[in-house]
Amino acid sequence: MKRLFNLLAVALITASTFAQAPEKMSYQTIMRDASGALVTDQEMQITLSILRASVGTEYIAYRETHSTKTNSNGLLSLKIGSGVVNYGLLSAIDWKNGPYLIKTETAIGGETITNTSDFYSVAYAFHADNTVTVNGKRVLTEVPEGAVFTDGQIAREIEIDSITNLSATHVQEALKELHAGIVVAGDMKKMDYDTDNDSIVDNAAKVNGLTIETAVPADAVFTDNQKGNEIFLTKIMNIGGADVTTVEAAIIKLQEELISLQEQIK
Numbered sequence: 349m350k351r352l353f354n355l356l357a358v359a360l361i362t363a364s365t366f367a368q369a370p371e372k373m374s375y376q377t378i379m380r381d382a383s384g385a386l387v388t389d390q391e392m393q394i395t396l397s398i399l400r401a402s403v404g405t406e407y408i409a410y411r412e413t414h415s416t417k418t419n420s421n422g423l424l425s426l427k428i429g430s431g432v433v434n435y436g437l438l439s440a441i442d443w444k445n446g447p448y449l450i451k452t453e454t455a456i457g458g459e460t461i462t463n464t465s466d467f468y469s470v471a472y473a474f475h476a477d478n479t480v481t482v483n484g485k486r487v488l489t490e491v492p493e494g495a496v497f498t499d500g501q502i503a504r505e506i507e508i509d510s511i512t513n514l515s516a517t518h519v520q521e522a523l524k525e526l527h528a529g530i531v532v533a534g535d536m537k538k539m540d541y542d543t544d545n546d547s548i549v550d551n552a553a554k555v556n557g558l559t560i561e562t563a564v565p566a567d568a569v570f571t572d573n574q575k576g577n578e579i580f581l582t583k584i585m586n587i588g589g590a591d592v593t594t595v596e597a598a599i600i601k602l603q604e605e606l607i608s609l610q611e612q613i614k
Contacts, residue, residue, distance in 0.1 A: 372429035377452070379418050386422030391415070392456035396428055398441065399449040399464070406449065410436035 375396065379387040398410040412431035418424045429438045441448070451464040503520040516522035576596030584591050587601035 372427040374425070375428050375450075376423060376425045379422050379424055379454075379456075387418055387456075388420050388422050389418060390456060391417040392424075392454055394424070394426070394455070395434070395453040396431070397451040397453075398428075398436075398438075399451055400445070401447050401449055408435055409441050409448065410438050412438075 379390070379392075381387055393413060393415050395411065395413045397408050399406045400409045411434040412428070413434060414426050414431040416424060416426050447466065449464055449466055451462070454461045454463075503523070504518055506519040507517060508519060508522060511522070514522055514525055516525050576599065577594050579595045580593055581595065581598060584593055585598055586592075587598060588605050590601060592598045592601055
């Protein structure tokens with residue numbers, strides 16, 4: 349069999365995320381033999397590894413294996429993130445701390461073809477799941493744990509709308525104006541209820557501009573129109589075998605008892 353090789357190791361890598369599903373990336377490559385002919389409708393096994401590159405070294409961040417086949421045009425298509433995982437978690441890759449490489453090991457017809465290439469920038473859209481764009485800039489939407497937000501604004505810089513009986517236009521001025529009003533008002537009891545300043549509440553006090561008498565006038569007359577049947581006894585009385593609860597009922601029963609006794613002595 350002719351030796352095979354990837355003419356386009358990473359022809360296309362795109363990223364996608366799904367609301368209740370794992371993140372996946374589309375991977376496509378065209379398979380050709382040594383003479384450049386397309387390898388069509390051919391089954392093969394391919395292992396993809398995502399490598400993090402640092403100075404002078406590389407290490408595996410994620411690896412998975414797929415059993416697949418090319419189509420009639422020699423195109424091999426699969427989803428990174430849907431294969432049999434051999435190492436790591438795709439969702440755990442910190443794409444900000446790259447660069448990252450993709451390594452493919454394709455087993456076909458008893459031969460293995462290995463190829464390593466850079467991730468193109470389009471692949472890093474995979475990281476955009478946690479970002480938004482503000483004025484063309486990418487901004488993380490997750491707040492780091494322990495983040496502290498501060499606001500250096502002071503009370504004098506916080507404006508307020510017009511408030512009845514206040515001339516203040518900002519918080520600091522409003523607080524100052526209200527405090528001054530309280531100081532001027534002073535001790536409300538002494539100013540409004542002790543008019544002769546003798547520390548004794550006067551018989552007349554002003555409340556909301558009205559004068560209220562606090563002592564009972566000498567000629568005051570109290571009347572009560574309550575009736576005897578409306579005045580209840582402190583304790584129920586049993587008179588002539590009957591319980592009575594009001595003053596009027598007690599008088600009636602006593603009168604009946606008196607009449608009965610008078611008739612008996614005749």
